[in-house]
Amino acid sequence: MTARVLIVDDMLANLKLLEARLVAEYFEVRTASNGAEALELCDRDLPDVILLDVMMPGMDGFEVCRRLKADLRTQHIPVVMVTALDHPNDLLKGLEAGADDFLTKPVNDLALITRVKNLARLKLLTDEMLMRASTEEQMGFAAAMGGEVVEAGRSGRILLVEDREGAAARMVDALKADNDVVHLTDPAEALLGAPDGNYDLLIVSLNLQNADGLRLCSQLRSLDRTRHLPIMIVVEPGEEDRLHRGLDMGVNDYIVRPVSTSELLARVRTQVKRKRYTDFLRSRLEQTVEMAVLDPLTALHNRRYLSNHLDTLFQESADRGRALSVLLIDVDHFKAINDTHGHDAGDDVLRELALRLRRNIRGIDLACRLGGEEFVVVMPDTSLDSAYLVGERLRQCIAAAPFIVGAHDRPISVTASMGVAALEYETDTPDLIMKRADQALYCAKRDGRNRVVADAA
Incomplete structure (x- = not known):
């Protein structure tokens, strides 16, 4: 893959060396010789990955990283700190500044290309999730994550x-x-326990005595419940071939023996922080998708979802010669409820009706709010007679007990009228069935309300 990489170093020789290595891998490279120039370049054209030297005159790499992570526009750009420092606190200081990864001078070619490619893929994924699920609330969370990177990577x-x-x-x-x-010696035990362990990171040795560590990584990557679990492998020096195979199958990071405890801590914190952030984005994306198909008041599916899903259920029933019924529900005199008790009370009625609806239908039935006080239940494998009985049960459930509404918990009586229609003719379509159910509902309301009427066609 290709990506835009910004290299920041005050030594021209270092700049040219890193640039040549990345250009050879078809990366688009820009360079800056100091921190101020790097910030200016990022402001004009956002890169995908930044390689940032630590020791620079004026503004050092730690300060540049802090400024990048404090800016909403640049805080999602992965930053790799390039350092010759070997004090145990230097890597942690970089983490506190918000760094996403670390390279030690002299920079190993394999480590350079591997880490840049991995971070570029991460940036692409993050950009896509942010684009699909971005809201002011989410961006606020992102800012908090950028400002509290140490805490985000702890307690993994x-x-x-x-x-x-x-x-x-x-x-x-x-x-x-x-x-x-949690320390395990048996990969088989790890394979069984990882899906249910709620882990933030898996660390696997590639030099297990009686098993293949890469096979464990591969098996966990193939499982739905561990597909997104970050994996770090521990390798021996000179194991480039096996390391490449691990990275190709989706391993997130690696560390070479003898394991430096400061590097281990830094890399673990980075992976934990990254997992929690991507988990948040993934969760927000799922919520956004749910919001697109759920009615916010009743939490039932909305008309948009019905229009798509009804076509699928209809086609499956028609192809297999199976029954399919539709039940339309309308709250009686709902305008009077709003006028007498207020719109908040009306909302309470709709929420309570949705709850009673859920309790009295099967898991395979599809309950939706069409809008206003109208609801629909689509019932696969249900004949017209059976659907009528379901409607009658629902009608009685709604009328039997008063609805408690408003701030003062006032009880009010609520009834509903219902119309039922079913898939009966070869020429039927979802629209025709819905139309017949609507005609049946009209008859129920015309004939006195609080009743169920089957297909009036």
């Missing part, structure tokens, strides 16, 4: 699969202060 639930006792003990000791760590 980590699953470590390592059968070397000493190596496992060192990693658990390093991680347990900030995380809940």
